[in-house]
Amino acid sequence: MSLYLQHGHAKSTRITDAYKDGSANGVIFSPRSEKLDNLNQYIAHLRGSGNYTLLMDPQFHICTQSPPKDRYLPEDYTYYQAGRVARDFTGAAKIERYARETLDFQGNMNLDRLLSPTVILQTFADRWTQIAFQLAEASVAHHATMASPRPLNLSFVINESALDSRTSVDQFLDELTTYDVAGFYFCIVRDEATYTQNFEPDRLAHLMYMTHVLSELNDFEVIFGYCDYLGLPLSAAGAKAFSTGWSQSLRQCHGGTFIKIDQRGRRPRVRYSSSPLLNTILLSELEQIHSAGRLPDVLSNVPLDSEITSATSPESSNWNERLAERHHWQTLADVDTTFGGATRGNVHGLLTRVRQAQSLYIDLATSVQFSRNTDGGHLMEWEDAIETFVRIASP
């Protein structure tokens, strides 16, 4: 179980800071966010400064989006070409070429895994699913011809609504488990753009089930991109790693992640990530908790908490966005390290944490006014999801 950073624009020293903090030991690079020369230089820098696990999501799937949010992809990454439509995926020769070009490109970079090209799946039954399988098969076939390649993980970018049907999930898993590869890299596309820990319980249960089946039962490595808190139940279910980043768009992906939308960014309010609450709350809410004399109950007990505890109150501390980011990763990594054993114990441990967080929210309700996104509403959904997962998977 590991936390990786989802790379994006303005990486600054964030990746190396998180590594030094001991919270993230891997990176999933985003080629659209970095010129190729810079990326290769940065990879060389990381190789020389630590024991990182480095992957690059080829972001091939953005090519079918219109207008695509693909920045450096068209000019620097030769396997990528914007504006592909369904007919560009007819015929084995084209599919084989996409797989070959995408894998060969990564083969020339100093990465630890090769990730296959894919397309975005809305359901597990549409024509894009067949295209995704064809790309996967072509990637497996090409990988077998490469000279000493790094292990191959098959990528799938899946809309969360595809997880509604258990039967469809089962059939998808029957197919996935036929591939002889090291593992899988999944991105779950959320319906809502709003950053939230809420997740429809059946969908989350099915996603945990997928993770458990692939990792624990079938010995694949399973890595989730763009996950944030959601990575915790997935890690408990057996995921090897999940990634999060320094902006909302790197912590959760949705339709707008891949399409250019004219939107004005709003500077995020400073937040605090609390492992006892399994949530990120506003600094102003932490101040209310402090005023109620309950600060110790919500502290994550990670090194950067000292910035809060050494001040007279949270709002009078030097807490800022960068500290909040690093603290967030420390918090996620700290919870994640408790998932070292078998799924059964991990999930039981997480369920206990979820119930404790619910109780804590109830206790705090009399003295703290939480906002809609910080009120812990996701905990009931997580509890349902974990119970459903235990029932269907019998881990």
Add this chain to the structure above:
Amino acid sequence: MGPLPSITSAQIESAIADVSDVQEIGRGGQKLVFSAVINGSRYALKILEAPGDDLESDETEFDAGSDLIIRARREVETMRQCKSRFMVKLGPIGLTQVEINGQPLVYFTEELVAGNDLHHGYVKQKKTLSGEEVVQLGLQMTNAIEAIWQLNKVHRDIKPGNIMRRENGDFVLLDAGLAFDKQGESLSGGWPVGTPIYFSPEQFDYASRRSVLDFRSDIFALGVSMYELATATHPFFTRGDASENIYSKIMKFSPPEPHTINHQIPEDLSRLIIRMMGKSPHLRFRKCQQLIDRLNAVELS
């Protein structure tokens, strides 16, 4: 399909050169089975009916439209190509046409394994194998399943009645006549073939839902066989059950763990057998080697 041909040992000896001391062993499915001495060694000699027009044809290939012949050819090819020592071996005579007593027939030879199959030797007599023998059965049959899958084939009829024991104690898998070639044409039009009480769930609905059918179906059938030989109880079938009950039980019923029926069976082996009978292929094992490793890790007291 017509009735089994009616022929005698003497007729066989006079019709087929190089065979002697022909003795009938049994009749099953679409074949007559004899034992015969060829070049000083005894082999099984299997004879089945061939369509009449085959013998009138000038072509050296048999009529491709004949399912029986195609299946016999698949069985012979599977035996010839399969590298597992736990798969019955092809004898000195491959698939050959002959006319006996005016009847057009085909025959082939294979390794003769003496004794009863596990159905007659154990299941019918309500006898069980020891935990160690169940592990051995699992390991050796998985080796055979893996070798058949390397040929891109699924055996589709793994059951105690198709498993025998050699004198050295090794188990050996027989009858690849239903082996399904993943690249080949379906002979059944998608209709399930095999022995329903050993069907995997996906064998029941392969035609209608285009679900995955691969070696994991054979793993399921092996799991059912191991369960039966570990407990003297079939996990899904009770005598008198209607066929729709079998379908429903295989699709939905979770049988009790074998060690709760036979306390001599180690719990980890018991759990492995249950996992082999997972309702979906993804719940079983994605590689035969994965199952072999787990079987080797079973703690036998």
